[in-house]
Amino acid sequence: HAKAAGKGRYAIFGEHMEALLQERRLLETDLRSALNVGDQFLVLYQPVFAIDGVTIVGVEALVRWRHPEKGMIAPDRFIPIAEETGEITRLGEIVLEQACLAALLWDGLVLSVNASAIELSGPEYASMVQQTLKRTCFPAERLEIELTETALMKSDDALMTNVNALRAMGVRIALDDFGIGYSSLARLQKLPVDRLKIDKLFVDDLGADSAAEEFLATIIKLARSKGLSTTAEGMERAEQLDVLRRLGCDCLQGYLLGKPMPADAIGQLISDN
Numbered sequence: 001h002a003k004a005a006g007k008g009r010y011a012i013f014g015e016h017m018e019a020l021l022q023e024r025r026l027l028e029t030d031l032r033s034a035l036n037v038g039d040q041f042l043v044l045y046q047p048v049f050a051i052d053g054v055t056i057v058g059v060e061a062l063v064r065w066r067h068p069e070k071g072m073i074a075p076d077r078f079i080p081i082a083e084e085t086g087e088i089t090r091l092g093e094i095v096l097e098q099a100c101l102a103a104l105l106w107d108g109l110v111l112s113v114n115a116s117a118i119e120l121s122g123p124e125y126a127s128m129v130q131q132t133l134k135r136t137c138f139p140a141e142r143l144e145i146e147l148t149e150t151a152l153m154k155s156d157d158a159l160m161t162n163v164n165a166l167r168a169m170g171v172r173i174a175l176d177d178f179g180i181g182y183s184s185l186a187r188l189q190k191l192p193v194d195r196l197k198i199d200k201l202f203v204d205d206l207g208a209d210s211a212a213e214e215f216l217a218t219i220i221k222l223a224r225s226k227g228l229s230t231t232a233e234g235m236e237r238a239e240q241l242d243v244l245r246r247l248g249c250d251c252l253q254g255y256l257l258g259k260p261m262p263a264d265a266i267g268q269l270i271s272d273n
């Protein structure tokens with residue numbers, strides 16, 4: 001009896017797997033054609049605030065895929081596919097161009113754009129950025145490229161060459177999702193980055209957990225001693241703000257202060273700020 005039930009479970013599991021694979025193949029095909037045209041990709045912008053929690057100092061560009069039948073698809077569902085198929089390079093160009101053109105209107109604010117390790121390992125990445133900046137007339141000094149900590153830890157020569165070339169152009173580099181990648185502090189000292197973006201995971205426990213606070217205090221102190229700026233990601237509650245301010249964090253990002261929104265909405269928010 002138990003054996004039969006077990007078999008049934010595997011059959012259901014198998015069907016489920018098959019459905020997942022099917023879904024994935026469809027997305028892959030759709031993604032390829034969407035990237036040929038490019039107009040299905042919508043860039044949203046989340047405001048980044050100074051530690052006063054009031055002044056907007058920048059925006060982070062976050063892509064969405066407006067699928068004609070499936071509706072809005074989150075990046076976590078299609079970025080991994082784009083990375084595997086190599087199409088992330090094209091997607092990265094589309095997002096960067098769209099974001100630079102939009103942010104041109106937001107005087108003086110920093111534009112942060114995410115890039116995956118695959119993009120930054122392509123030999124052409126830095127020159128693609130340079131050409132896009134030139135074409136859109138967007139100043140390099142206002143652009144920041146976000147790279148995850150794990151990506152930079154696995155860094156190959158091509159990635160390092162790109163990072164150095166970008167910094168030489170005046171583009172800043174931020175280490176995204178910082179804290180979850182197990183980088184040693186010794187290694188961190190040698191990385192050519194300008195900002196640490198502290199992962200939401202460590203921000204979540206603030207206010208309730210003193211170990212979380214101690215950890216953040218150490219990170220922020222270290223960042224300061226190296227001349228790096230810090231941004232806390234995923235701030236959702238007011239009590240987190242109090243702790244981050246006390247610890248000397250530089251910038252704040254999170255649903256409490258502003259969610260990702262379309263260009264016209266963030267434009268309005270910025271002009272009212």
Ligand code: C2E
Binds near residue numbers: 116177
């Ligand atoms: P990320 O760069 O770490 O971006 C932060 C994510 O956290 C965003 O999710 C944002 O909407 C979300 N978030 C911000 N504040 C809060 C908060 O207070 N609470 C909660 N629960 N979430 C918050 P999103 O937009 O779904 O993006 C997910 C990830 O996809 C990004 O993580 C980034 O790694 C990647 N991504 C997004 N756009 C691009 C892109 O254009 N290129 C590449 N390569 N990756 C991208």
Ligand code: MG
Binds near residue numbers: 060114146176
């Ligand atoms: Mg990011």
Ligand code: MG
Binds near residue numbers: 178
């Ligand atoms: Mg992050």
Ligand code: MG
Binds near residue numbers: 177
């Ligand atoms: Mg993330």
